[in-house]
Amino acid sequence: MRNYAIRRSFTVIPVLLGVSVLVFSFIHMIPGDPASVMLGEKATPERADAVRKQLGLDRPIAEQYLLYIGKVVRGDLGVSIVRGDPVLPDILRRFPATVELAVTAIMLALLAGVPIGIVSAVWRGSVVDSFARVWALVGVSMPIFWLGLMLAWIFGVELRWLPTGFRMEAGTSFQPITNFVILDTVLERDWAALVDALRHLVLPSVALATIPLAVIARMTRASMLETLSRDYIRTAQAKGLSGRVVVLHHALGNALLPVLTVIGLQVGSLLAGAILTETIFSWPGIGRWVYESIGSRDYAIVQGASLFIAVIVVVVNMLTDLLYAAVDPRIKYD
Amino acid sequence: MGSATSVAAAIEPVVFPAAPGQSPAAAAWRRLIASPVARAGLAMACGFLLMAVVTPAVHRYDAGTDSDLGSRLRSPSREHPFGTDSLGRDILVRVLHGARVSLGLGVSSVAVAACLGSGLGLVAGYVGRRTDLVLMFCMDILLAFPGTLLAIAIVAMIGPGLRNSLLAISIVAIPVYARISRAAVLELRHLEFVTAARCLGGGDGRLLLRHILPNSLPPLIVQTTLAIAFAILETAALGFLGLGAQPPTAEWGAMLADSYKYFTSGAWWVFFFPGAAIMLSVLGFNLLGDGLRDALDPRLRSN
Numbered sequence: 039m040r041n042y043a044i045r046r047s048f049t050v051i052p053v054l055l056g057v058s059v060l061v062f063s064f065i066h067m068i069p070g071d072p073a074s075v076m077l078g079e080k081a082t083p084e085r086a087d088a089v090r091k092q093l094g095l096d097r098p099i100a101e102q103y104l105l106y107i108g109k110v111v112r113g114d115l116g117v118s119i120v121r122g123d124p125v126l127p128d129i130l131r132r133f134p135a136t137v138e139l140a141v142t143a144i145m146l147a148l149l150a151g152v153p154i155g156i157v158s159a160v161w162r163g164s165v166v167d168s169f170a171r172v173w174a175l176v177g178v179s180m181p182i183f184w185l186g187l188m189l190a191w192i193f194g195v196e197l198r199w200l201p202t203g204f205r206m207e208a209g210t211s212f213q214p215i216t217n218f219v220i221l222d223t224v225l226e227r228d229w230a231a232l233v234d235a236l237r238h239l240v241l242p243s244v245a246l247a248t249i250p251l252a253v254i255a256r257m258t259r260a261s262m263l264e265t266l267s268r269d270y271i272r273t274a275q276a277k278g279l280s281g282r283v284v285v286l287h288h289a290l291g292n293a294l295l296p297v298l299t300v301i302g303l304q305v306g307s308l309l310a311g312a313i314l315t316e317t318i319f320s321w322p323g324i325g326r327w328v329y330e331s332i333g334s335r336d337y338a339i340v341q342g343a344s345l346f347i348a349v350i351v352v353v354v355n356m357l358t359d360l361l362y363a364a365v366d367p368r369i370k371y372d
Numbered sequence: 373m374g375s376a377t378s379v380a381a382a383i384e385p386v387v388f389p390a391a392p393g394q395s396p397a398a399a400a401w402r403r404l405i406a407s408p409v410a411r412a413g414l415a416m417a418c419g420f421l422l423m424a425v426v427t428p429a430v431h432r433y434d435a436g437t438d439s440d441l442g443s444r445l446r447s448p449s450r451e452h453p454f455g456t457d458s459l460g461r462d463i464l465v466r467v468l469h470g471a472r473v474s475l476g477l478g479v480s481s482v483a484v485a486a487c488l489g490s491g492l493g494l495v496a497g498y499v500g501r502r503t504d505l506v507l508m509f510c511m512d513i514l515l516a517f518p519g520t521l522l523a524i525a526i527v528a529m530i531g532p533g534l535r536n537s538l539l540a541i542s543i544v545a546i547p548v549y550a551r552i553s554r555a556a557v558l559e560l561r562h563l564e565f566v567t568a569a570r571c572l573g574g575g576d577g578r579l580l581l582r583h584i585l586p587n588s589l590p591p592l593i594v595q596t597t598l599a600i601a602f603a604i605l606e607t608a609a610l611g612f613l614g615l616g617a618q619p620p621t622a623e624w625g626a627m628l629a630d631s632y633k634y635f636t637s638g639a640w641w642v643f644f645f646p647g648a649a650i651m652l653s654v655l656g657f658n659l660l661g662d663g664l665r666d667a668l669d670p671r672l673r674s675n
Contacts (some may be wrong), residue, residue, distance in 0.1 A: 056513035067529040172409065175662065179654035181605055183612050184628060184647030191635045191643075202636075306518035313524060318632065329534060329613060332528040344525045346516075352516050 039243050043360055047318045050356050054349060055107075061345040062106050065337060067092070076119050076337060082263075116343035125342035129324060133346075134217035135205060136323030139315070140308045142243040144301060147250035152297065155258020159293075160285055162263065170255060177252025182311055186245035186318035193241060194354075201238050203320035210234065242319040246311055250304040258293065264294040295366055302358025306351040400590075403667040410663020416656025417597075420649075424471040433469045435620040438462075445639045455641035458630055459620075463641060466622040467649050473623040475653065477616075478603035481541040486596055488542070489549025490588075494580055496550065497557030508554065511547035519544045523606050527615040534623075537616040540663060541606045545599050552595055556588030590668035597661035601654045608650045624650045 065072055073089040074081040090096050093106050109116070115125040146163035158170040194202030205219050206212060212231040214222040220239070265271065266289055274284045312325035320326065324343055331339035394402075404410050440460035448455040454463035496507040514522070526540040560566060561584065569583050610616035611625025612632075619626060624646040631642035 051508070053512060053516055056509065059515055060513055060517070061525075064529045067526065069530060108647070175658050176651075176655055179601065179605070179651055181608050181612075181625075181628075181647060181650045181654070183609065183632075184650060184674060187632055187635055187643050187647065191638075191640055195636055195638060221447050289555065307520070310518035310520035310524075313521070317613070326450065328524075332524070332613065332615065337529065340525055340528050344521060347521055348517050351518060355516075 039363060042363055046356060046359055046363075050352055053352050057352065058107055058110060059103065059347045061341055061348065062103050062209050064341050064344065065095075066099075068337065072337070076335065078335065085362065110345065115345060116338040118331075118336055119338050120331075120336045125339055126138055126346075128327070128339070129343060129346050131217060132322060132324050132327050135219075135321060136309070136312050136316070136325060138218055138220060138239070139312060139321060139323060140305070141247060142239055143246035143308060144250055144304065146243055146247040146303070147254050147304075150247075151251045151254030151354075152258050152294070154255040155297075156262055156290070156293075158255065158259040159262035159266065160281070161368075167259075170259070172183065174252040174256045174259075177248050177255075180248050180252075181320055182245050182248060183314040185248055186242065186315055189241045189245055190318065200240050202241060203238075205238050205322060206231065207238075242315050242321055245318070246308060246315045247309060249311065253300055253304060254297060257297050261296045262289060262293040265289045295362065298362055298365070299358055302355050305354045306347075309347045309351065383583055396642045400667045404663050406581055407663050407666065410667065411542035413656050413659025413661070413663055416592055416652060420471055420475055420653040420656060423468060424475040427468045427474050431465070433467075433622070435461075435469075435622050438465075438620070445634065445637075445642065447639075448641050450637060454645045455639075457627070457642050458634060463627075463645050466627060467624070467645050469622040470624045470627060470646065470649065471653070473534070473621060474607050474611075474625070474650070476605055477538055477541070477607045478600050480608070481538045481603050481607075482545060482596055482599045484538070484542040485599065486547035486549055486592065489546040490553035490585075490592055492546070493553030493555075494557055494585065494588075497554035498561060498576070498580055498584070500559055504554070507550065511550045512541070514547045516550075519602070520556070520606060520609060523610060524613065524615065527610055532610075532615045532618060534617050534621075537607060537610045540610070544606070545603065548595060548599070549592065552591050553588055556591060557584055560584050594665045594668060597657050597664055601657035601661065604650065604654050615628050 053238075068075050071086065071090075072097060073086040073093070076089060077085055097105070107358050113126055115129070116126070117124055154170050154174075158167045161167055190202040193200045201207070208229065212219075212223065212228055212234075215225075216222055219235045220232065223229070224234055262285075268283075271284060271289055274288045275281075279288075309325075312321075312323060313328055315321065315323070315327035316323045317329045324347070328343045329342060331343075404414070438459075438461045440456070441451075443460040444457050444458055446452055446456040446460075452462050453463065454467060457463055457466070492507055492511070496504040517670075523537075523540040523544045526543060527536050530536045530539070548568070557580075566579060566583055569579055574583070607616055607623070608625030611623045611627075612629045614626075614629055617623030617626045619630060627646035628643050631646075634642050
């Protein structure tokens with residue numbers, strides 16, 4: 039297992055290098071002269087020259103890449119073209135908001151998706167099953183920005199049950215320390231602020247959970263059906279065990295293994311989906327920031343945030359593989 | 373050569389268990405039609421495709437001169453069944469015309485990706501060795517990126533617009549095609565009928581195009597249907613972020629971008645109908661793709 043873990047970790051390096059080449063090439067996809075495009079109306083030949091020099095665009099392309107990767111390795115993801123701030127600290131400041139949203143969404147998806155998948159598999163072909171299968175396809179087909187709007191309209195505007203934007207009420211005196219608001223409110227035992235933060239979290243996380251929920255429900259169903267057809271399940275049934283014990287104690291553990299992989303794979307779509315969800319709900323995370331930076335043509339932020347998200351996705355997928363190997367004793371990798 | 377072809381054709385394996393006198397395609401079609409879910413998907417997908425083709429033919433629409441500021445944000449009525457938007461434009465008309473843009477972009481980007489992607493996959497799988505390694509590594513890099521994020525980043529760089537969205541969505545869809553067709557080639561290239569065709573003097577191009585490609589079609593067809601669904605969703609997402617179709621073009625995602633500020637005012641119809649059109653068209657292709665998978669791959673039907 040340890041050898042496998044080491045080997046698997048090394049396979050990440052070429053992928054990360056490839057990803058960095060792709061992200062590096064983003065800036066060269068800008069049509070025309072990137073420096074003038076970035077400066078927009080403020081462009082003069084002198085200023086364009088200065089920007090070109092600052093970004094190293096006057097050097098040979100291979101040298102540019104080496105300079106870029108050298109900076110990235112040292113934690114320098116570039117400097118915002120509009121505001122002049124370094125990109126990485128800004129990303130790290132906004133990332134907790136996105137993590138909070140994404141983690142809540144994946145937990146909702148698991149809590150709803152796994153039971154739906156189990157019920158669907160156990161009562162295969164029933165009305166419940168047909169309904170769950172169609173509903174799973176509806177979930178995968180859902181434009182989450184539209185779902186977010188509908189939720190905000192129904193629960194925020196018409197029923198006035200829940201807030202439709204930001205992480206906390208405006209004018210709150212609560213000051214987060216780690217920027218994980220839920221964690222901070224618990225640590226400071228500020229229960230009113232916790233309730234406020236949770237209320238703000240409901241609508242965006244439900245919107246973001248839709249697609250992973252559908253995918254997890256489908257995967258659980260397929261995996262459960264396969265497990266239930268195994269011999270050891272028939273043996274358990276033949277022993278006279280109740281259906282509940284067979285499903286929950288014998289089948290569920292094995293059936294959930296492939297679901298684990300799916301959760302890992304969903305991290306990418308969650309972070310990409312955050313751009314849309316955060317835009318709708320004015321959620322101050324990376325996604326909304328990327329959206330605003332696209333509007334202000336702050337290419338350095340788009341580039342830096344893309345690299346950051348892609349690296350997280352690659353690393354999470356690797357960790358999922360390792361976890362999979364660790365929890366499934368049947369898998370021998372050495 | 374003529375007899376060689378017929379011998380090679382005669383020993384091709386039967387991919388679908390078909391009743392005597394029934395072609396594999398006909399058998400798959402019968403299985404597809406037998407499923408109510410697939411029938412619903414087929415009807416929805418065809419309905420939206422029809423909408424995209426027929427609407428521009430029977431109704432001329434100029435988004436630039438359509439605004440009527442006297443009737444802004446009217447709720448659905450007999451005159452405007454879907455209501456009017458913030459510029460007084462009839463939403464039903466714009467949703468109908470939006471089908472051409474959204475589906476057109478979805479279908480054409482998938483067409484580009486399918487040709488390029490499966491071409492790359494066929495070559496990688498058939499040539500093997502270093503070509504395979506390099507091509508598939510590039511595909512893995514593209515796959516490492518979340519699709520939506522990559523599309524957004526590419527369009528953010530090369531500039532907003534429909535043509536650039538098409539390019540970005542195609543690039544995102546290429547690696548899956550490459551993987552599927554490569555896997556099919558690796559499975560097929562050592563089967564007897566391919567070896568037989570090679571022994572009969574078939575060249576590489578002939579083997580790939582006449583023998584391997586036709587037999588790797590079923591998974592590619594399924595993927596195409598699902599990819600169109602995803603591409604429609606991406607098109608709408610890009611339009612919603614202001615990166616795809618630009619105003620005043622009638623495109624579903626861009627219509628949502630125009631109107632989403634109005635949700636606080638209770639004007640639900642401005643965003644409900646364009647979003648419902650996105651959802652239903654994507655659902656149609658997804659249902660169809662699911663049905664096709666069951667119909668084309670008898671091994672998976674037990675699931």
